[in-house]
Amino acid sequence: YxxxxxxxxxxxxxxxxxxxxxxxxxxxxxxxxxxxxxxxxxxxxxxxxxxxxxxxxxxxxxxxxxxxxxxxxxxxxxxxxxxxxxxxxxxxxxxxxxxxxxxxxxxxxxxxxxxxxxxxxxxxxxxxxxxxxxxxxxxxxxxxxxxxxxxxxxxxxxxxxLQMDQTNPNGWHRFHHYIASVSVDSNRNLVCATSPIGGCAAVFDLNSGELIESVDLADCAGVAVYPSSNWHNSTTDKAESPTFLVSDGQGALTQIKVNIQTRPFSVKVEKVQQPYAFDNHLNVIERK
CATH class of the missing domain: 2.130.10.10 (YVTN repeat-like/Quinoprotein amine dehydrogenase)
Known part of the structure; x- marks a missing residue:
């Protein structure tokens, strides 16, 4: 419509x-x-x-x-x-x-x-x-x-x-005063926020309210929780590797996978180039 x-x-x-x-x-x-x-x-x-x-x-x-x-x-x-x-x-x-x-x-x-x-x-x-x-x-x-x-x-x-890096008093300047999208993983209490002007996507732990990691991603804006394969197939711990999918204006789809088995948490980044340029927002629709 x-x-x-x-x-x-x-x-x-x-x-x-x-x-x-x-x-x-x-x-x-x-x-x-x-x-x-x-x-x-x-x-x-x-x-x-x-x-x-x-x-x-x-x-x-x-x-x-x-x-x-x-x-x-x-x-x-x-x-x-x-x-x-x-x-x-x-x-x-x-x-x-x-x-x-x-x-x-x-x-x-x-x-x-x-x-x-x-x-x-x-x-x-x-x-x-x-x-x-x-x-x-x-x-x-x-x-x-x-x-x-x-x-x-x-x-x-x-x-x-939420809290940025406590050792950097100007940490929020990383985003150049602009957040384009936010997405939450309710199962693991994780948040991802994007800033195309800041050229980054940042993942936060809602339990502590603190930054896990900020990833350099030029012109990124869209973000959504992305069900990874082991999310569905693991018999021991579903959502073993929570993932955020981030889109950007240069045509990339980037998976930011959060390793929640380590302390402190860490992230792994996997980028795949697409023949498109993506704009502001992103949704993931699961087929039943």
Missing amino acids: SIKAEANRHFYGHACYSLEGDLLYVTENNTSDFSGVIGIYDVASGYKKIGEFATQGIGPHEIVMHPDGKTLVIANGGIKTERASREELNIDSMQPSLVYLDRHEGKLIQQVYPAHNQMSVRHLTMHNDGTVIIGIQFQGERHLNVPMILTHRLGQSEFTA
């Missing part, structure tokens, strides 16, 4: 289904007043728009469904963008947030703001236990070293930042 935005709306590029698969929720911009909305589309009627909710902010970007099946989790980027020119109009006064909405009524459940108002909340991934992992795109001064990957659980009063 191809869904066309209605008058005075444009899409921000992300959507999620209800757990039942009957409704699609889409992040949209009200071009009349720049307010963020969630468009609701009915699958059975050919994706007809049947309603919308306010996101309680500006510039909603990624949206994911909470494992409870009744809560929408929305990244309000906070940036007021002029539709035609793509000019950013409010960088100094922007107010990003993470929002939890009741998907049935659109009621605001919780709204959380980052420590710095220019930490644009952009990309999300959802752990099976309800932890949200957030990728930040920082719009502030280039010299500032702000955390780029945060976590949050519904009910917590503030975000928790």
